[in-house]
Amino acid sequence: MTIRWYPGHMSKAQEKIAEAIRKIDLIIEVLDARLPFSSSNHQLDEMRRSKPCIKILNKHDLADPAITRAWVSFYEREAGVKALPMSARLHGDVQQLIKLCQRTVPHRGRPGWPLRVMVFGIPNTGKSTLINTMAGKSMAKVGDKPAITTCGQQVDLRNGIVLSDTPGILWPNMDDQDVAYRLATSGAIGASALDYTCVGIFAAEYMMRRYPDLIGERYKLTDLPETPEAVLEAIGRRLGCLATGGVVDIHRAAEAFLRELRAGKIGRISFEEPGKNVVVDDVVASIETQSNGATE
Numbered sequence: 001m002t003i004r005w006y007p008g009h010m011s012k013a014q015e016k017i018a019e020a021i022r023k024i025d026l027i028i029e030v031l032d033a034r035l036p037f038s039s040s041n042h043q044l045d046e047m048r049r050s051k052p053c054i055k056i057l058n059k060h061d062l063a064d065p066a067i068t069r070a071w072v073s074f075y076e077r078e079a080g081v082k083a084l085p086m087s088a089r090l091h092g093d094v095q096q097l098i099k100l101c102q103r104t105v106p107h108r109g110r111p112g113w114p115l116r117v118m119v120f121g122i123p124n125t126g127k128s129t130l131i132n133t134m135a136g137k138s139m140a141k142v143g144d145k146p147a148i149t150t151c152g153q154q155v156d157l158r159n160g161i162v163l164s165d166t167p168g169i170l171w172p173n174m175d176d177q178d179v180a181y182r183l184a185t186s187g188a189i190g191a192s193a194l195d196y197t198c199v200g201i202f203a204a205e206y207m208m209r210r211y212p213d214l215i216g217e218r219y220k221l222t223d224l225p226e227t228p229e230a231v232l233e234a235i236g237r238r239l240g241c242l243a244t245g246g247v248v249d250i251h252r253a254a255e256a257f258l259r260e261l262r263a264g265k266i267g268r269i270s271f272e273e274p275g276k277n278v279v280v281d282d283v284v285a286s287i288e289t290q291s292n293g294a295t296e
Contacts, residue, residue: 094134
């Protein structure tokens with residue numbers, strides 16, 4: 001299955017963001033710490049130009065800590081960029097972010113000269129949660145589905161900082177299906193645009209290669225099966241995803257597996273490292289071949 005997902009409102013939002021960014025002093029880009037490259041809208045680099053940027057590695061408590069440290073080092077080699085691992089739900093982490101904003105643009109943030117900050121991120125990275133925590137109250141809609149925020153708003157934090165919220169937008173070209181499948185695995189792609197079985201197979205293949213011990217421990221599998229399909233079947237049996245006659249419902253098994261993966265129940269996992277494509281290309285090719293063959 002080839003994943004395509006670019007709701008109509010995102011194109012209009014992209015234009016509005018490019019226009020609004022001219023009046024912004026600082027950009028906060030919210031990334032998923034488990035897949036910082038794939039969860040970054042790379043068009044932002046063009047739009048922000050020389051504006052300073054803080055890259056938030058959100059959900060760092062779900063990510064492999066060693067790999068997160070590598071990402072921080074990687075990003076901070078970029079001119080004008082700071083990186084901060086954090087949880088957008090934690091007030092202590094958000095206070096660190098506010099102090100970093102003030103240090104990054106010290107000449108703003110006084111009466112008549114507010115520090116104008118734009119919060120930017122693709123769907124489901126935790127952008128709205130971050131804004132709500134920074135504001136100390138519910139200002140932005142939050143959900144576990146992508147594309148919750150569809151229009152921008154401004155939030156005065158009353159500490160010299162004014163936030164501009166933006167809709168979560170992807171980039172229109174998703175030719176890199178490795179990236180698309182990583183995003184789907186993390187929950188950043190709308191459910192209507194994906195096949196849970198295909199994405200579950202992709203995720204199972206990755207886990208078999210990168211974190212086999214975590215899979216074995218979580219699902220009490222002494223010996224991992226040899227194929228991702230067989231891994232999903234074994235997981236389905238453990239989770240009770242059975243159809244009539246005791247046969248495993250692979251679709252339900254894939255859904256349940258992805259829910260556990262996204263919630264961190266299997267362990268702290270990262271899906272990519274700086275400078276490395278850690279997802280095996282032939283997995284996507286195999287999935288697409290099977291899907292195309294089924295529709296012919």
